[in-house]
Amino acid sequence: MNEEIQLLLELQGTDRERSELESQAKRLQARAARLERDLEEERAAVQAARQRLAELERASRLKNLEVDELDVHTRQYQKRLDEGIISFKEMEALRAKIATERDRMSAQEDEALAMMDAIDAARVDLSLAGERLVEQTARLMKEAEQVDREAEQVRQAIAARLAERAHIAARTRPHLLARYENLRTEFPDPVVLITNGSCSGCKLRVSGNTVERARNASDVITCENCSRILHVG
Ligand SMILES: [Zn+2]
Numbered sequence: 001m002n003e004e005i006q007l008l009l010e011l012q013g014t015d016r017e018r019s020e021l022e023s024q025a026k027r028l029q030a031r032a033a034r035l036e037r038d039l040e041e042e043r044a045a046v047q048a049a050r051q052r053l054a055e056l057e058r059a060s061r062l063k064n065l066e067v068d069e070l071d072v073h074t075r076q077y078q079k080r081l082d083e084g085i086i087s088f089k090e091m092e093a094l095r096a097k098i099a100t101e102r103d104r105m106s107a108q109e110d111e112a113l114a115m116m117d118a119i120d121a122a123r124v125d126l127s128l129a130g131e132r133l134v135e136q137t138a139r140l141m142k143e144a145e146q147v148d149r150e151a152e153q154v155r156q157a158i159a160a161r162l163a164e165r166a167h168i169a170a171r172t173r174p175h176l177l178a179r180y181e182n183l184r185t186e187f188p189d190p191v192v193l194i195t196n197g198s199c200s201g202c203k204l205r206v207s208g209n210t211v212e213r214a215r216n217a218s219d220v221i222t223c224e225n226c227s228r229i230l231h232v233g
Contacts, residue, residue, distance in 0.1 A: 002217035005231045007172045008180055008191045011165060015184065018161040021154050028151045035144045042129075042136045049126040056122050060115040067112055070105040074098055176220060183228060191229045202226035 077098045081091060169177055183190030192201040194214055199206050204225045214221040214230045221230045 002220065002231070004173065004176055004220055005191065005217070005229070007168055008176065008220075008229060009231070011168045011172065011177075011180060012189065012191050014161045014165045014168065016188070018158055018165070019188065021158045021161065025151060025154045025158070028147050028154065032144060032147045032151070035140050035147065039137060039140045042133045042140075046126070046129045046133050049122065049129040053119065053122040053126050056115060056119045060112065060119060063108060063112045063115055067105060067108045070101055070108060074101045074105065077101070179220075180229070187226070187228060189228070191231065192223075193233050194230050199223040199226060199228060199230060201228040206230065 077094050080086065081094050081098070084091075086094070172180070180190050187201060189201060192199060194200070194206060194211055197205055197208075197211060202223060202225050204223075206223055206225075210221055210224060210230065211232070213219060214232050217231075222228065223230055
């Protein structure tokens with residue numbers, strides 16, 4: 001085979017490997033980002049549980065104040081009733097009021113108790129979310145370290161391909177290298193085989209003359225249609 005084609009094929013080989021490595025690097029980057037997001041979600045879950053608990057505690061305090069207030073009112077009415085220096089009609093009205101206030105207080109007390117239960121449940125939720133965060137942080141960090149290690153290996157492999165490429169490029173004639181680079185901006189495979197009389201890049205037939213010249217390997221031949229560099233293997 002034409003030695004120059006051989007060099008171009010080697011160049012293409014390192015380029016192909018490098019582009020696979022670059023895709024791998026991108027996948028690793030995406031994995032690292034996902035791990036970061038997962039961790040962020042765990043943190044947000046703890047934050048949400050903490051906020052829910054704080055809101056419930058605040059609502060519970062307000063509810064207790066309401067109950068206390070009702071209690072004070074009821075006691076005041078009761079006191080006036082006990083002192084008995086009011087008319088019978090007023091007494092009747094006070095009794096009705098006291099009954100209403102007691103019903104309200106009873107309902108509010110039930111609500112206050114339900115809130116205490118909700119607070120207990122929210123405390124359990126927060127504690128579970130906290131435990132989960134600790135576990136997940138350990139797991140995700142470990143995985144992230146593994147991803148970092150893999151990414152470092154990939155970076156080194158890419159650097160090795162680039163060094164290899166520079167070495168091959170230095171041995172390639174500049175105008176051929178330029179042609180290859182130019183084709184590479186368009187195709188991932190600038191150098192292709194002629195198979196059954198067709199360019200295996202664009203799949204179109206090439207002329208018999210082209211096949212013949214490629215076979216003689218005295219020069220670098222290109223496809224008449226797509227301009228890829230051809231060889232017969
Ligand atoms: Zn072609």
